[in-house]
Amino acid sequence: MTVSTAIARLNAADPDFARHLDHLLSWESVSDDAVNQRVLDIIKAVRERGDAALVEFTQRFDGVDAKSIDDLILGRERLELALTRITEAQREALEKAANRVRLYHERQKQDSWQYTEADGTVLGQKVTPLDRAGLYVPGGKASYPSSVLMNAIPAKVAGVTEVVMVVPTPRGEVNELVLAAACIAGVDRVFTVGGAQAVAALAYGTESVPQVDKIVGPGNIYVATAKRHVFGQVGIDMIAGPSEILVVCDGQTDPDWIAMDLFSQAEHDEDAQAILVSPDAAFLDRVAASIDKLLPTMERAEIIEKSINGRGALIQVRDMQQAIEVANRIAPEHLELSVADPQAWLPQIRHAGAIFMGRHTSEALGDYCAGPNHVLPTSGTARFSSPLGVYDFQKRSSIIFCSEQGASELGHTASVLARGESLTAHARSAEYRILTQDKGN
Known part of the structure; x- marks a missing residue:
């Protein structure tokens, strides 16, 4: 297999820099008319025929030989069995990651409060968890047990009574790591249903699938389109775009490290975006050389190549101050401050989903086990959005007496x-x- 990169090179001093950057960043999750109509038809069928529609769509789209909805339900004992089927190292890693995620999110819990004015008037806020949350998890080989932890644990910490997970099992392929993660995270019910039909079932309920108050979790274009349509009937977390990483580097980090950090997001899919910003032109050259050297060694080299060539960039800036300005302009999902003193620059960062501080803090640690949530705003929405958290599973009521x-x-x-x-x-x-x-x- 032959792979090669022709990553874009931009210079902030170029008079057309803003236009080139806007073009690089442009991305829209567009559902064409055919996808949109198919999703509407699926939602309508699930609302009208409930479980029967779920069984029919699962047979048709996932190739699962299900006779009834009972064949699409996994009990708690099946999740516990998954814990015995994964390796000891995998179980320990899941449990350690879950513990760190739980400890971090426990700090986000908001409590009710009240105060009394001089005349006896009482004002306050009552914080209440959602009754039921729905978690969508992609299935098959492209499945992410880490996403189960990141979505289910904040809900449980918030006090959500019941977390319902839907996960497709294409051609009957069950991912034991995903089920084990669901067990560790405290998921209450699991249905092996996916696609727009799973979103519809969670939003409106069927004879077997309970109606939820909020749907969270990633999915393909059909899932994203369905989430758009059911929003209002239920809450949703976000309509996520492709994965993004922006590395701001002073030129002193090992270029191989930076290249691999860029790969870590580029390997998600061809539309993922990996950008490096530095005032050191020679360092950009060294990273470009590292990219070419390391790319042939990657298992997902073809995906990385398309991502890097299509949406990646190496951006030269005047100085670190301008690097921060570019970072705020991009408002990335993941921002690595790979510099000598990241704390000094942190106050100037205004828009980023997650900020990774220093040369040793790779974005990958945040994806799995650092503790903060890896469900983050994409496509510039960090300008007004926040990571998924406990607060997404709590609602607030005003108190007036x-x-x-x-x-x-x-x-x-x-x-x-x-x-x-x-x-x-x-x-x-x-x-x-x-x-x-x-x-x-």
Whole structure:
């Protein structure tokens, strides 16, 4: 197999740099009309025929010989069996990663709070976990047990009563690592169903699949399209784009390390994006040489080659200050600050899903076992979005208790504003509570 790279070289001093960068970053998750209509048809069928539709679609799309929905349900004992089928090293790695993820996310828990004003009025916020969350997990060979941990554990830490997992098993192929991860993460129910039909089942419920409050987890274009359509009926985490990594380097890190860090995201798929920004032109040359040297040694070399050639870039900047400016402009999913003193630059980072500090902190550690969540905003959405966390599985209710005196005082303010909006019933509702001695004030 012959592989070669022709990674783009950009220079921030180029007058057309902004245009070239915008073109490099452009990506849209577009569902064509055929995909969109097929997803709508699948959702309609699941809503109308429930379990029967799930069985039919699983037979047709996944090649699974299921006679009834019972053939698509995995009990807790099956998840526990998976723990015995993986190697001891795999089990230990899953348990260690799960523990680190759990400890990190326990720090994110939000508690209810209240305060009392001088007149006895009480204001506050009640934090409540969702009743039920749905976790979509890709199946077959392209399956990610780490994603099970990252999606299920924050839900459990938040106090979600029931986590329901859906995972396709194409041609009956079951991934034992995924099931073992589900067992360790505390997943409550598992259905071996995938695609748009699984999303529809979670959103609307069937005779067997319970309706959930929120759907999280990655999937293909059919899954993403279905999540768009059911949003509003249920919550969703995000519509994720391809994986991204942006490395900012001062030129002092081993170029082989940087090349492999770029590969770590490029190997996900051809649309993944890997970018290096540095003020050192000679260092960019050394990394380019490392890319060419190491690429033939990679198992997923063809995918990496297409990703690097299609969406990768080596960007030269004036200095580290401009490197940070470019990083904020890109707002990457993963940002590596591969520099001597990353803490000094951290205050200037405004947009990034996850920030990996220093030369020894590879993005791959965050994918598996560092502790923070690896479900991150992509395609520039780090400008306004955050990593998946416990807060995504909690909802907040406002608490308002008015004392007699407090209702009387607030009634004056509400009355003026309500009448200004010509909402007389609002005004009179508030005015009824104004105490007699206050009405002239």
